[in-house]
Amino acid sequence: MIRKLLASLVAPVLAVSCVVTAAPAFAQDNTVNVLYAGSLVNLMERSIGPAFEKATGQQFRGYAAGSNKIANEIKGKLRRGDVFISASPKVNASLMGQANGDHVTWYVNFAESPLMIGYNPQSKFASQFKSKRWDQVLQEPGIRIGRTDPKLDPKGAFTVEMVTKAADLYHQPDLVEKTLGAPENPDQVLPEETLVGRLQSGQLDAGFFYSTETSDLKIPAIHPAPELQAKASYTLTILNDAPNRTGAVSFVDFLLSEQGRALLRQHGVDVVKPTVTGSVQAIPPSVQAVIDAANQ
Known part of the structure; x- marks a missing residue:
């Protein structure tokens, strides 16, 4: 009787085990x-x-x-x-x-997808992007800028490259230091997949984005001068x-x-x-x- 009872309990467990192990295999093949x-x-x-x-x-x-x-x-x-x-x-x-x-x-x-400077329309700096050149606004005290790590993401490297070119174009040798700080500035560098969300939630005033991001999500954006163009x-x-x-x-x-x-x-x-x-x-x-x- 005891052996029969144990057998009756083990059988359903084995059946369930088979179902559980089979499902992920099918899902993996179809994913x-x-x-x-x-x-x-x-x-x-x-x-x-x-x-x-x-x-x-x-x-x-x-x-x-x-x-x-x-x-x-x-x-x-x-x-x-x-x-x-x-x-x-x-x-x-x-x-x-x-x-x-x-x-x-x-x-x-x-x-x-070209690189753009996107900004939060609710930011206190938003109106300045309509009246001043973007590099001037990014030097305003207290502005919160977001970008990606130049070592981990091409967009981050393009950002540094663009601002470096802008320093020459606009005759501002300290532009990179004033706007970006160090290449891996922890106050600015963020994971690429979180950058848009932080801008939209108001955690950032402005950031560097590809046109696919600004166009797709209706983010106001500034086109840099043709001489500064960088793109994904x-x-x-x-x-x-x-x-x-x-x-x-x-x-x-x-x-x-x-x-x-x-x-x-x-x-x-x-x-x-x-x-x-x-x-x-x-x-x-x-x-x-x-x-x-x-x-x-």
Whole structure:
């Protein structure tokens, strides 16, 4: 009797255990993990991701951070993904070749977004952005400026580069010190994926953003002089150790399709004709077909 009673209790437990272990395996096979530049949070989570899921029945799972930060995590084997979208071709180059871990064999440039100075319309400095040059406003006492880490994010490097050029253009040799302070100034440097939220909540008066962020979220922004222009050059690739390569191909096909490109335009991204760097032979046939169609 005791053995029968124990058997009757163990059987349901084993059955439940089987169900629990089987579910994650199925979910993993149906999930595409996309590691992407933090400036694309709104676009990816509210537009591209849901549209991809609706079109394919697969699950989108995104991870946003500075492009260099993601690349460092990939090289350090701290994070795996299927697709990697960066804001600078240089980041992909750091993942190519045997010396760099051979994580990337090819990548596609598919969009661009210029760097802007965005500001909170409720800030006490907002009116000054309409009457003064942006570099003058950023030197006002008490103004709270947000930017990203130049070591972890191309946008942060572009910011320092832009202000350095502005110092020459406007004949202000101490402009970088007065507006940015040290390159990694802890009072300004923030994770890319949190920068917009901090500006919108009033924690920041102004910051450096790509046009896709300011346009998409209706953030008032200043266009710097043409001589100072810096921009993100968005790239995407399928990582060589992608756990879900089939899903990765499906996602890239969707993003480069006419529907995907239309969504990019809706969110203020400057869509360009896709150009390939690296081994063309390694590109999946369906991805190559979509690239060819976009270039016609």
